[in-house]
Amino acid sequence: MRETDFVSGFARGLAVIEAFDETRPKLSIAEASKITGLDRATVRRSLLTLSELGYADYDGKFFALTPKILRLGHAYLSATPLPTIIQPYLDQLSDRAGQSASASVLDGTEIVYIARASQKRVMSINLTTGSRLPAYCASMGRVWLAALPEQEAREILSRSNLKANTPYTKTDPEELIAEFRRVREQGYALIDQELELGLCSIAVPLENDRGRIVAALNIGAPAAHVAAAEMVERYLPLLKETQAALRVVLR
Amino acid sequence: MRETDFVSGFARGLAVIEAFDETRPKLSIAEASKITGLDRATVRRSLLTLSELGYADYDGKFFALTPKILRLGHAYLSATPLPTIIQPYLDQLSDRAGQSASASVLDGTEIVYIARASQKRVMSINLTTGSRLPAYCASMGRVWLAALPEQEAREILSRSNLKANTPYTKTDPEELIAEFRRVREQGYALIDQELELGLCSIAVPLENDRGRIVAALNIGAPAAHVAAAEMVERYLPLLKETQAALRVVLR
């Protein structure tokens, strides 16, 4: 790609959109400038452009994103057949298990939820389509990393911020690599309160008919309700069934 | 806003992202150019920029969005407290009703789902956070339009594509305006198979403590299961309870 094939004004604008998050729902020009590292004048133009197009509101002081911005993310969800195909299977799975069931794909060091059937809230985090979790400490993330060549998995770990969310969180890269090997062999990943205290989850890979991983499926349950050891006997068979059913559907 | 405060390269890029949808998950440069009406060279630069930033994949022929694009929409969801606050109430509501419950906001002529607790699939459409429906024929849309000054509601109707999705769909603006008045008086909107055959739904407005509408809540049920007339007695009390509980929570 030649240098002139890159529209930096577009790239800068996207960075400005990403400057908004849960801790910063409203931004002044100066704040957005600090977060993105872009010049105030440049950020101002991007924000005014967003506002002009209806993607943001401006009260003269702060900018806030509007629901119109959801069109951008939704363009992916509706354009990708996977979430639509998976959703009914997930609903059924969640219903049979009596627990939340989800599907995700890997994006860099994170997994991204692309479909979810939730039961009563067990986590402090509100997970919906588009939510992200670090791959190294989530059951679906483990499944994804286990499916990659070891070198790639190492590379992703090296870019990850391996922090101990709970006393149980594995943060040693070598230990994680060994865990990936175990996941690969047994065909599922089990997480016992590594992401959040009181939460267990179990995940399996979802492969297409060429044996390539296209998503991960999981079931999450409160540890108080289901001990980690029980997760396998109670939910693995259900996950395996769903996995097999979907394998037939996916080209 | 001065002319030079608008970054057209950014605006053009956003239009290119929106060119992707369920019917067009992969786009060539020429296709994207046709859809957006932008010059091929311009579209090409935007697509290559997206690809360079990891928001799109390029196989040398077609471009497809990657899950990274979800970050953009998610910036709104996580930056707006409303979905997070509402979700647990929706889960409980859906659980008690045994039907899907959702929340939405108005964006132009459409409602946008910002949270949803789904039960078994009853619609042909896969609704998730970020999904859109025309406001004029959806129960939550009616609630929103009823909450606006009549002039604004008329203006939105005039911009809407009022088509009859089913034989029951109301498409006459005057009839709709009269319906909005009824919705305002009775405090809820009932839709009997106007969006899709076999689907009924009932919605109420969700107001903050200043009495301003901030979202609409609804419950949807298969018509075969619950006749339209029954919707009110079965679900309105539950909706009202949730509405009241949330009113206290919202500032």
Next chain:
DNA sequence: TGACTTTTGTTCGTATATCGCACAAAGTCA
């Protein structure tokens, strides 16, 4: 309170990047 400092928003001239056109090259299909 008022003087002072710091932060923020806006404007401007200029160097640079981007646009859209026109043409060339490469596919595509009968």
Next chain:
DNA sequence: TGACTTTGTGCGATATACGAACAAAAGTCA
């Protein structure tokens, strides 16, 4: 093969970003 479509590229005209300068607003402190 030839007609057609699609993609890539060079170039002049135009739009945009940068950084500095200034004005306005918001803090800060005695």
